[in-house]
Amino acid sequence: MPGRDVVVVGAGVAGAVAARDLATDHDVTVLEASGVAAEATGRSAGLIAPTLFFGDDPAVARHATEFFRSFDGTAQFELTERDRVDLVTAGERPEAEATAERRSAAGFPVSFLEPEEVAERYPRFHADRFAGAVEYRDTGWVDPYSYANAHVGEARERGATVRTGVTVTDVAVDGGAVAGVETTDGPVAADAVVVAAGWRTRELLADHLPLPVRPYRTQCVVLEPGEPLGPEFPLARIGSEHLYIRPEHNGDLLVGGGRDLLDAPETASSDADAAFTRDIAVRLPELVSGFEDAGVVNGWAGVDGATPDAYPIVDAPAEAPDGLVVATGFNGLGVMISPVVGPAVRALLGGDPAPFPLAPFALDRLDTRSASFPLHSTSDV
Numbered sequence: 367m368p369g370r371d372v373v374v375v376g377a378g379v380a381g382a383v384a385a386r387d388l389a390t391d392h393d394v395t396v397l398e399a400s401g402v403a404a405e406a407t408g409r410s411a412g413l414i415a416p417t418l419f420f421g422d423d424p425a426v427a428r429h430a431t432e433f434f435r436s437f438d439g440t441a442q443f444e445l446t447e448r449d450r451v452d453l454v455t456a457g458e459r460p461e462a463e464a465t466a467e468r469r470s471a472a473g474f475p476v477s478f479l480e481p482e483e484v485a486e487r488y489p490r491f492h493a494d495r496f497a498g499a500v501e502y503r504d505t506g507w508v509d510p511y512s513y514a515n516a517h518v519g520e521a522r523e524r525g526a527t528v529r530t531g532v533t534v535t536d537v538a539v540d541g542g543a544v545a546g547v548e549t550t551d552g553p554v555a556a557d558a559v560v561v562a563a564g565w566r567t568r569e570l571l572a573d574h575l576p577l578p579v580r581p582y583r584t585q586c587v588v589l590e591p592g593e594p595l596g597p598e599f600p601l602a603r604i605g606s607e608h609l610y611i612r613p614e615h616n617g618d619l620l621v622g623g624g625r626d627l628l629d630a631p632e633t634a635s636s637d638a639d640a641a642f643t644r645d646i647a648v649r650l651p652e653l654v655s656g657f658e659d660a661g662v663v664n665g666w667a668g669v670d671g672a673t674p675d676a677y678p679i680v681d682a683p684a685e686a687p688d689g690l691v692v693a694t695g696f697n698g699l700g701v702m703i704s705p706v707v708g709p710a711v712r713a714l715l716g717g718d719p720a721p722f723p724l725a726p727f728a729l730d731r732l733d734t735r736s737a738s739f740p741l742h743s744t745s746d747v
């Protein structure tokens with residue numbers, strides 16, 4: 367149903383992608399309380415590994431991976447392709463081998479590496495610490511701020527209006543259907559409202575749609591090794607240590623980890639904790655050579671929304687007012703899975719079917735609407 371007035375709440379990566387895709391044939395207004403990519407999106411490490419996290423839904427993973435390749439070169443956006451290894455312990459090895467086999471059988475460029483292959487291909491890892499690795503050859507990283515802004519730029523070119531510094535205070539509902547939103551700058555009428563307000567989506571929709579989304583905080587530090595990392599150094603996850611790493615363009619290393627549940631997300635610090643930074647500086651030399659005297663370049667933290675099964679919610683649930691779509695609960699994976707948001711939201715608003723199933727993102731797959739659930743461990747990116 368083209369030509370509708372659609373409000374998108376939030377200009378993080380989810381709102382940015384939704385706005386760009388909807389703006390081709392709808393009148394789109396983006397309302398953002400702060401600035402484009404000012405919250406979780408701008409704090410992301412930007413790792414792109416859809417096959418790893420979404421490969422059990424092959425059409426989803428393929429759509430995301432292919433989108434990044436095709437969008438590379440748009441505005442200031444650049445995809446840096448780089449292999450990724452998930453280093454595993456002996457206890458983790460059987461499941462890792464099974465995952466590699468399953469992904470490979472589904473046609474993804476994924477293999478299991480023995481420890482000696484890890485040592486040969488990636489000599490800076492202390493390979494004797496590991497019982498092998500799953501290698502993904504369709505991964506990479508992006509600068510999430512440029513990525514979100516490239517979407518917003520294209521949305522504007524397609525006619526969208528983007529208003530920053532405007533907080534949506536409620537969704538207006540009339541006769542069981544959305545009529546627009548209330549904001550700190552007055553009401554805005556709309557035929558449909560896409561709420562992509564990150565972890566705040568739950569509280570914004572409290573009177574309309576209970577959502578099982580809870581905020582958590584996660585952190586990154588960047589270390590400068592004695593010898594810069596070369597272009598062969600991969601992205602990696604060391605699940606047993608709850609860490610992930612990716613090289614910077616200048617040979618430094620970004621290290622991410624930590625998942626703290628928050629009672630007061632509004633006041634969570636956006637700086638990395640001193641204890642987290644110290645802990646990384648102590649543990650990293652045991653995993654990667656050349657970090658014995660590494661300098662700490664910088665560090666930061668951000669808040670994202672978790673769901674009970676670590677999959678996002680992108681849906682127009684039957685129990686919500688007509689015309690309300692939500693895109694939230696990205697579990698530390700929101701940049702890499704963002705390409706699905708556009709086609710999903712278009713389909714949910716009555717457009718063409720998405721080129722992947724929407725069921726994995728539907729709210730009714732979850733049997734709770736409470737925000738008190740344990741965090742799912744696989745979403746350490």
Ligand SMILES: Cc1cc2nc3c(=O)[nH]c(=O)nc-3n(C[C@H](O)[C@H](O)[C@H](O)COP(=O)(O)OP(=O)(O)OC[C@H]3O[C@@H](n4cnc5c(N)ncnc54)[C@H](O)[C@@H]3O)c2cc1C
Pocket residue numbers: 375376377378379380381397398399400401402403404405406407408409410411412413414532533534535562563564565566567570584585586622666667668669670693694695696697698699700701702703747
């Ligand atoms: C430290 C860190 C590292 C990460 N690393 C990765 C990674 O390597 N790869 C990956 O894929 N993902 C990663 N993530 C996760 C990713 O950043 C998030 O999943 C993603 O950015 C979520 O996007 P979003 O649009 O849902 O939320 P956000 O980016 O938080 O955007 C929501 C927007 O809505 C606005 N808003 C909220 N309420 C209102 C309101 N009432 N009215 C108007 N506007 C409102 C906010 O101001 C905000 O700009 C990381 C996250 C963190 C914190």
